[in-house]
Each structure stands twice: as structure tokens, then as C-alpha cells.
Amino acid sequence: MAAGISFGGLGNGIDFGQVVDQLVKIQRLPIDKLVQTQTALKSKLTDYGVLGTKLLSLQGAADALRLATTFDRSSASVGDPTVLIASASSTAAAGTYTVNVTKLAQAHQITNKAAKAVAAPTTDIVSGASATFTFRVGSGADQTVTLGATATLEDLKAAINDLGAGVSASVLNTGTDAAPAYRLVLTATSTGASNAVTIVTDTTDLDFLNASGTGGTDVLQAAQDAEVVLGDPSQNPVTLTRSSNTITDAIPGVTLTLIKTTGTNTVTLSISRDTAAVKANIKALLDAYNDIVKFINERSTYDVTAQTGGLFFKEGTPKTVLSRLRRALSDEVSGLSIYTATGQIGFKTERDGTMSLDDAKLDSALSEQYSAVKALFINQASTTGVAQRITEAVDALDDVVAGALTLRKQSLTDQIDDLAKEIARKEEALAAYEARLRAQYAALDALLSQLQGQLSFLRSRTGLVQERQL
Structure with missing residues (x-):
């Protein structure tokens, strides 16, 4: 209802609000029809999008059979x-x-001698003002850690790990709970004899190089190929x-x-x-093809009773899709001598357009003529195999400039956009029409109100004259 306009309800037997609503409703019928058309087009565009996704799935299945390196299993x-x-x-x-x-x-793994173990990971392992610990892995560069006067076993472990130099450091308690004995364990991150860990310099109290005569190194695991x-x-x-x-x-x-x-x-x-894996890939290709056929068939039906067709009924693009895919899958491959078409290895087209597979026939072909089956599908210098033809067919349908599927989707998008503009224009015109109607009926309502007052006045005056005459 237009703002600021209302009807008085004067008891004249006419509800002008309902009159306007009905007139507007009638005028809206063309808009409702446009909205219905737009909704149907959106549904059709959505299904074309789904069809595009199914085509890509088919192409993916074809890729598993298109090249010798992907066909062979x-x-x-x-x-x-x-x-x-x-x-x-x-x-x-x-x-x-x-x-x-x-x-x-094996990865090389070493530790300091038990005689140089410490009581806790937080025990100071530097006797002087500083200490140096240098190691290398295999023939690699020397890796050095410099420690301050109060550095602990835990500090040395963390510093080695921070280098990320091919060695992992950890702390191991080789004593007991009552008498702990913590030692530093160095493990090469790569296995093999060429990745042995060598201690170059050690001036810490761990004494890997046995400068004291009571230190040295224990090998927990040899570097081994x-x-x-x-x-x-x-x-x-x-x-x-x-x-x-x-x-x-x-x-x-x-x-x-x-x-x-x-x-x-x-x-x-x-x-x-692995012929079973090859067969599975061939069946996956056939399943992806049948999925497309069934999808299109379900949307191309016509309901005689309701006299309505599916979203793809009378659509030319789905027919183009099926025609190109069917040819790619069924036509003969030139340049081959043993198997020249998929029908020879068990493919069969059914009445609804789907394809079935004779498992026994395919098994026999893979067992007895594997190379010929492979030649039928893969792309070669002198022949374009079935899988390659399917890939090319999908590429052509999806081509951004001239692809049949692309063009149809763009056409639907344009129609939907045009309808949106037309609906908006008609909605604006309808709003103006409703406003005019309400203004006109408001004026009529006011006029009838005025006439009703005048009629009541005349009736009252007539009654007064009649009383005086009596």
C-alpha cells in the first residue's frame, strides 16, 4: 500500500483497498511469469554447471588411460x-x-662416556669462562657451538638442535632415579656410513675427545649402509x-x-x-561416461500428463555433448591392426545410450593382447587413442571462446541478466501504477464521503419539512 494513503470504510459496500490489491495482482501476473522463467533458467544453468563438472570427471578418468606411463600398471x-x-x-x-x-x-649415534655423566640436565658443563663444541657429519662442514661460563647440558643440547646441521641432540639418563647420570646423545638425522658424526672439538666437561684420560665416546649405533x-x-x-x-x-x-x-x-x-588395475581404470572411464548419459537423459524427458519437459528438453547442447562423447568412445581408431574400436574389447551401447562392458571379453583382451588394448586407448605419434579423443572432446566442449557448453551457459547467463533487468523495470512501473490507483481511489473515497454527508443532510431537511406540514 502506498505510504500516507488509506480508505475510510464509509459503509458504501465497496472496500477500495481490496479493489486496488486485486487490480495490482492482475497487473503483476506478467512479472510472476517472468520470475518463473528466470527461476527455470537458473535451474537450467545450475544443471549445465553440474554437467560441466561431470565432463571434467570423465576427462580425469581418460587421463589415467591416455599415456603409456599412466595406462600401464x-x-x-x-x-x-x-x-x-x-x-x-x-x-x-x-x-x-x-x-x-x-x-x-643405520644412523650413527654416539654419547659421552659414563664417567663424564652429570647429575642433572641443568648441571653446569663449562669449567672455564667459555667452552667450544664442534662436530661434523660425514664430509660436511664443521659445526660449532660456543657456550658461556654457566652453560648446562640442556643448553648444549638446545644449541646443537638449533643448528639444524644433520644431528639431533638428546639427553639420556643412564643412571637410576636415586643416582641419575645424564649424558648427551648425538644421532645423525640421515642413515648410512657416509653420515657418521665426528667430534672435532670439545672443551666442555663432557670430554668427548678424552682430553682428561677418563672421557671419550661410546658408540650406541654404528653408521651403516x-x-x-x-x-x-x-x-x-x-x-x-x-x-x-x-x-x-x-x-x-x-x-x-x-x-x-x-x-x-x-x-x-x-x-x-597389474591388469586388474588397468581394467578398473577402463571401467572408471565407462562409469563416468554413463553418469553423463544418465544425467542428460533424466533432464530430457517429457511428462505427457503434465505437458512439461525436463530442463534439457528441446535443448540442443546436451545432444551435442552426447554425440561428441559417443563418437570419441565408439568410433574406430585409425592406424591400428588388432583392436580398432572399443566394441571389440567388450563395450556395447545400450538402448538408453549408456554403455555396458563384457567383463570376460575385456579380461581376455587384457590377458592375450595387452599391447593392443593399450594402443587402442593411449595417444601415440601416429594414432589418437580413445582416451585422448575423449580429452579433446571435453576440451572442445569447454573451450572458453567457442565451446558448445560454454556458449550455452553464457547465453543462459545473459538471458537471466536480461530478465532481472526487465523484472526490475516492471516492478518499478507496477509500484507507480499502484500508487496512482491508491491516489485515485482515495480521491473517490473522499468524494463518496462528501456525497454521503450531503445526502444525509438532505434527508434530515426533508424529514424536518414533513414534520412541519403535519
Whole structure:
């Protein structure tokens, strides 16, 4: 209701407020229709956004099959997984190895002699005005800590750790609760013989270099390389030494993580092609494709009873999407000799447009003609495989300039914006119309009020004349 305008309710049988409301309601019908159209377009735009996300998921599934390095899958198995763990990349060649883990890599760990232990971590370990503690790791640079006159064992530990120089310092009580004996433990942060810790200078009371004759160093753990023997011990095996228990450069494409030694025993390491993983990736591609088909089908239906179509009913873009993806997945790949189309390895198009997979047929193809299946999907110099075609199809649909999906989404956005402007303009016009109506009916209400007063006056005068005549 327009501000400052009200109706008197004069008992004339007409509620002008309701009259105005009804007239405005009728005038609002075109706006309501525009709002409904705008809401439908927003829902359609949202679903196109979801479709775009599903296309990216399909492209992601295709990427797992598009290149030789992503298509191939290898698996590694170890006869005794408590000895070592193995993982294989796509570049690993199939093979079986006999492995004997004779040594594990260890980090060098040393401590000062028990004779130089102190009663508490806060015990002063500097006898003079200052002290110097210098060490190095392997062939690295010397690392020096300078301590003041009142420095403690805890201070030295903290100063070494603050250097971040390849050594971790800790304090260890090698005594008892009643008679504690705290010693400094230095542990190399990297394993291997080349990472041994050497004390260069020690003028603290810990006396790592035994200047007093009662000090020195205890080795808690030797700096040691891992040692692995590959091959039958009775033949001519190869011995490998590495500074780490994780070995990545012995067998190409295989990572070995050593856990424990085998003594005189051996374990078997087997590297094989993982066709199950390849099949899973192929099925993931098919699932992503079917997800798109079902999504579009559900929105392209027509309800005969309600005479309404889904959000994609009569939309050309979803049909374009399905057509391009179907061709990418089903058309023959030129330049191949054994398998030239996915239908030959078990793909089948169903009546609703989705694709099913004959598992037995795919299993047989992967087992007997693995390279031919691989050639069908991957991108090569002379052929564009199925996975590459899908990637290119999605890129074309999503192209920022000419992509069918991009253009349709932009068109919907423009229509929604235009409708918003039209609705705002009509709302403004309707507000002005309502204001005029209320002003006009307010004037009419006032006029009727005036006429009602005049009529009452005339009736009263007529009654007075009649009384006088009597």
C-alpha cells in the first residue's frame, strides 16, 4: 500500500483497498511469469554447471588411460612382507628376483662416556669462562657451538638442535632415579656410513675427545649402509649397498623399503603387470561416461500428463555433448591392426545410450593382447587413442571462446541478466501504477464521503419539512 494513503470504510459496500490489491495482482501476473522463467533458467544453468563438472570427471578418468606411463600398471609382491615392502611404477618390467637383506642402514649415534655423566640436565658443563663444541657429519662442514661460563647440558643440547646441521641432540639418563647420570646423545638425522658424526672439538666437561684420560665416546649405533644381495646366493648374485633403507635405483621402476634382515634366508620379489588395475581404470572411464548419459537423459524427458519437459528438453547442447562423447568412445581408431574400436574389447551401447562392458571379453583382451588394448586407448605419434579423443572432446566442449557448453551457459547467463533487468523495470512501473490507483481511489473515497454527508443532510431537511406540514 502506498505510504500516507488509506480508505475510510464509509459503509458504501465497496472496500477500495481490496479493489486496488486485486487490480495490482492482475497487473503483476506478467512479472510472476517472468520470475518463473528466470527461476527455470537458473535451474537450467545450475544443471549445465553440474554437467560441466561431470565432463571434467570423465576427462580425469581418460587421463589415467591416455599415456603409456599412466595406462600401464605394475604390481609388486614379496614372499615375506615383514622383511621388505616393494612398490612398482608403470615403468617397472615384469620379473622375479631373489633377495637377501644382509644389513639395514643405520644412523650413527654416539654419547659421552659414563664417567663424564652429570647429575642433572641443568648441571653446569663449562669449567672455564667459555667452552667450544664442534662436530661434523660425514664430509660436511664443521659445526660449532660456543657456550658461556654457566652453560648446562640442556643448553648444549638446545644449541646443537638449533643448528639444524644433520644431528639431533638428546639427553639420556643412564643412571637410576636415586643416582641419575645424564649424558648427551648425538644421532645423525640421515642413515648410512657416509653420515657418521665426528667430534672435532670439545672443551666442555663432557670430554668427548678424552682430553682428561677418563672421557671419550661410546658408540650406541654404528653408521651403516644397507646391504642387499640380489640373486641366487649359490650362483653369482649382485650385492648392493645404499645409505638408506628405501632403495629406488636398484630395479628400475621399483621402490624397496627394507624392514629387517633375512640372515641366511632369502625372499622372493615378483613384479608383474597389474591388469586388474588397468581394467578398473577402463571401467572408471565407462562409469563416468554413463553418469553423463544418465544425467542428460533424466533432464530430457517429457511428462505427457503434465505437458512439461525436463530442463534439457528441446535443448540442443546436451545432444551435442552426447554425440561428441559417443563418437570419441565408439568410433574406430585409425592406424591400428588388432583392436580398432572399443566394441571389440567388450563395450556395447545400450538402448538408453549408456554403455555396458563384457567383463570376460575385456579380461581376455587384457590377458592375450595387452599391447593392443593399450594402443587402442593411449595417444601415440601416429594414432589418437580413445582416451585422448575423449580429452579433446571435453576440451572442445569447454573451450572458453567457442565451446558448445560454454556458449550455452553464457547465453543462459545473459538471458537471466536480461530478465532481472526487465523484472526490475516492471516492478518499478507496477509500484507507480499502484500508487496512482491508491491516489485515485482515495480521491473517490473522499468524494463518496462528501456525497454521503450531503445526502444525509438532505434527508434530515426533508424529514424536518414533513414534520412541519403535519
